[in-house]
Amino acid sequence: MVSFAVGLTKNLPDGRVMRSFVENHDLVIWRSVSGQLSCWLNRCPHRGMRLSHGFVRGEALACVYHGWHYGKDTACRYIPAHPDLDPPGTIKTMAFRSFDKGGIIWVNIDNKKDEPIIPNNLLSVRSLEFRCPLEMVEAEIPEFEYHSAKKGLLNLKIKKQGFGKWIIEILGQGLYMHLFLHKLPSQKCAIHALSNDNVSSEQRKDMSRLLEHLRYVSEAKYKVLAA
């Protein structure tokens, strides 16, 4: 697997910045005002500041420490302390291949072309961070049961689609959810979840709560294990 799901497209609108991780690489992911996505190492070459604290100006990402602006091509375009200087081309950030597909932001750290397979009509549910390792959640999902407050015990059909990829179908309700597991440093992980698109706001809330319950059980088990 070369492409990693690092977040939901809807959580990164134009002009915004987020932080994520792939295989212990601390990353800044940002979208320019015109909508172009970039993913770089989360460190400003100047004095090492995390670029995820920065801000987007037009088609550039600016570092919050001294305001250096980096263009989409990773080159430093503007150094505010020297407004008349054309920054040397050697000042660059380090980029990784990133793209949106099917409502997910994907990052590809070996920069090889790889198109993840995902239906393109899914609706985002949410990204949820877990304070337990990915393996814990992988082990939990096949056993998972969920009592909805309104509908009682749900009849779930759970299918593994590959490492860290699951589909949970809620039978009898015409609902299914795609889960993309995402390994994070320090024994943490996240799930990025999408559902089929013809769902009501109530149904989305139900699915969001189902995920919270999955987190609750996984973390509880991890606590017992860690203790």
Added chain:
Amino acid sequence: MNAIEQAMQYWYPIGMLGDLQRSETRKTRLLGMDIELKTEQSGLISVFHQKKPWNTKSAYGHIWTSPSKMPKPLFDVPEAGDHERRFVPCGSVRVRCSPLRAVENFLDVAHFPFVHTDILGAEPHTEVEPYSVNIDETKDEVIATKVKFYQPQAAKSASDGIVTDYVYRVPSPMNALLYKTCPNRDDVQDVIAIFVQPLDEETCDVWPWMALYDDQSTMAEMIEFQQLIFLQDRSVLENQIPIKLPLDPKMEIPTRADLTSVAYRRWLKKHGAIYGAMVSSTDDAWVAAQ
């Protein structure tokens, strides 16, 4: 001499004068060592590490200690004897960063418009004009002079924007002072210092101290202003990678505005003052960050 032995030769601030209660013992840390700061009923102050006493002294509003039997003399701040000034210790703020990064940040003006927005700097006034840096050979200090920067509100007592003149002094690796235009008088300069207590290589308590000509502001206002500025820096300092200060010039990219920082890093290297520093780009933590 290794990093810690080198660092042990200096004096470090560990408390604020006047803040200690009689018959009180405080625990703190210095250079990775647990220490106790005891105040007797008589007011006498002593410092112990593993029950052994260390040297102490009072200066510039603070209690200082050194693990060394014969520490290098504490640097001189002549302005501390000027009784027209108001002396303002501000307590300490804990920061998870290298003590050297804290000092370097203090020496930097280019961040003012972005970190201290509308106070110490504001866009579009971002340019750092050329200034000079040298090493004062007799005192063995890094000195930067003729630093100028446009400031919307240079001090608590300033009402309008002014171009402020700065002189910076680094008398020892973890202490720095600046002399800046006094908004109320043009014949004198205000003094602001940070005294850094290294708890370990990646954590420090920073003790700001000021000697100001300001007869308008209350003590609460002056302290608040300095704390506010430093807390803005703290958000940046806790997010620099790597945590330790890189001394290999290949690891970070300075410009002309960073001359003070460049001189500071060289001076640290020359003295082997590398406690809190990352010396080479083959260091594990650096490789991991790539």
Added chain:
Amino acid sequence: MNFTLYDYAMSGNCYKIRLFASILDVEYERIAVEFYPAAEHKSYKMLQLSRAGTLPILKSGDMILSETSAMLFWMAQKFDSFENWWPAKRGADLNALILQWMDFSSQLSKTVGRARLNALFQTPVDLDKAIEGARRALRQIESHLTEQSFDDKKFLVSDKPTIADIACFPYVALSPDVGANLGLEHDGYPAIQSWLYSIKSLDGFIPMPGIYPMHDLKADETDFAGNRPATGKVG
């Protein structure tokens, strides 16, 4: 002056009042109190003013308020003639929900707020408990905001901000001050990030230490390619 605020710039609770006053464009007299290191808010003089021994204190005529929720409510009643921030006429449910999140904001002060004071000034606290509580509070607000977004609502109780948002904003925004890897940075909370962004975008928004300003420039100040400002050298 409309009122006097006994204030400390580093306090998230005090910031609620400064922020709301700025948004409503209300002038007031500000008195700095040395919360740290002198603990002046616990001094005899300050206790005479407010027995609570906390900051901020809002004084208007003979009225003294020491709870920020009451201050926000009072300010909305007094200075917001359009009733946007406390929409009294929009029904019992909405008002109850506002009150609920205002109450919730005191949990944020007790958890995030106290853990932060410890991180900055080593103020004594049961740190593990405060951090655990802080994380639970952030998760609660994150899940709630996620559900709000399904109904196209950007704020805590409605599609428009209310005093509940002002009450909860500071300590949610300041949670990264507590430290890294505690589940208190904003990375894992996308709904919170959007909400913080919406509040920072409000007219009259002001920052405080620990909360970055937006650094937004007017459209004509940078060119679209991210090159230096078209005006070149300025100032």
